[in-house]
Amino acid sequence: DAGVIQSPRHEVTEMGQEVTLRCKPISGHDYLFWYRQTMMRGLELLIYFNNNVPIDDSGMPEDRFSAKMPNASFSTLKIQPSEPRDSAVYFCASSFQGTTEAFFGQGTRLTVV
Amino acid sequence: AQKITQTQPGMFVQEKEAVTLDCTYDTSDQSYGLFWYKQPSSGEMIFLIYQGSYDEQNATEGRYSLNFQKARKSANLVISASQLGDSAMYFCAMRALSGGYQKVTFGTGTKLQVIP
Numbered sequence: 001d002a003g004v005i006q007s008p009r010h011e012v013t014e015m016g017q018e019v020t021l022r023c024k025p026i027s028g029h030d031y032l033f034w035y036r037q038t039m040m041r042g043l044e045l046l047i048y049f050n051n052n053v054p055i056d057d058s059g060m061p062e063d064r065f066s067a068k069m070p071n072a073s074f075s076t077l078k079i080q081p082s083e084p085r086d087s088a089v090y091f092c093a094s095s096f097q098g099t100t101e102a103f104f105g106q107g108t109r110l111t112v113v
Numbered sequence: 114a115q116k117i118t119q120t121q122p123g124m125f126v127q128e129k130e131a132v133t134l135d136c137t138y139d140t141s142d143q144s145y146g147l148f149w150y151k152q153p154s155s156g157e158m159i160f161l162i163y164q165g166s167y168d169e170q171n172a173t174e175g176r177y178s179l180n181f182q183k184a185r186k187s188a189n190l191v192i193s194a195s196q197l198g199d200s201a202m203y204f205c206a207m208r209a210l211s212g213g214y215q216k217v218t219f220g221t222g223t224k225l226q227v228i229p
Contacts, residue, residue: 031215033217042219042221042222043204043219045217048215048217050215055213055214055215056214056215089156091158093158100146100163101146101148101160101163102148102160102208102217103160104150104157104158104159104160106156106157107156107157107158109156
């Protein structure tokens with residue numbers, strides 16, 4: 001298996017623009033997680049899906065953030081409009097069942113200028 | 114509330130020596146999993162080792178072992194025979210399933226530097 005695949009690896013955008021991050025989880029995994037990593041706050045769980053259904057989005061910082069999982073092999077995290085404080089590394093991770101290990105993608109480094 | 118504490122912001126170890134990275138946790142859940150991840154300077158998060166709360170034996174994966182002491186709520190990572198490539202940030206994490214919701218918490222990390 002190719003592992004969790006995220007795109008793009010790097011994204012530089014101007015404040016106010018829409019940004020879409022993409023994730024393909026490992027085939028057969030039923031949980032998908034979106035994380036954000038910053039120096040100030042460390043790793044934060046934004047939202048997770050179970051069997052394509054969003055279960056807990058309490059970590060999503062604002063209404064500017066939205067996430068979808070239209071099918072078992074694809075998820076998006078959208079920020080609209082983007083702000084400089086959204087600059088971070090965004091990770092997608094997937095796992096099988098409840099409390100087993102999650103495997104991370106390479107991450108997307110987002111810079112909003 | 115669920116909490117992970119890593120008290121060592123930075124550690125040094127001589128190449129070929131063993132090193133222990135500390136992790137303590139707090140949870141009221143009975144069923145949970147504990148994990149260690151490695152994040153090299155390139156940025157990816159690499160899964161190292163997993164310990165389930167009901168596992169009686171300590172987990173081992175090659176040079177990595179997890180010293181699980183449930184009564185003390187500690188889950189220390191032991192790296193044997195350190196290599197230069199082990200230099201990285203190491204994160205301890207916990208997942209629990211409670212009331213139908215996943216709770217995931219990461220520690221603040223320990224930066225390990227292996228000295229030749």
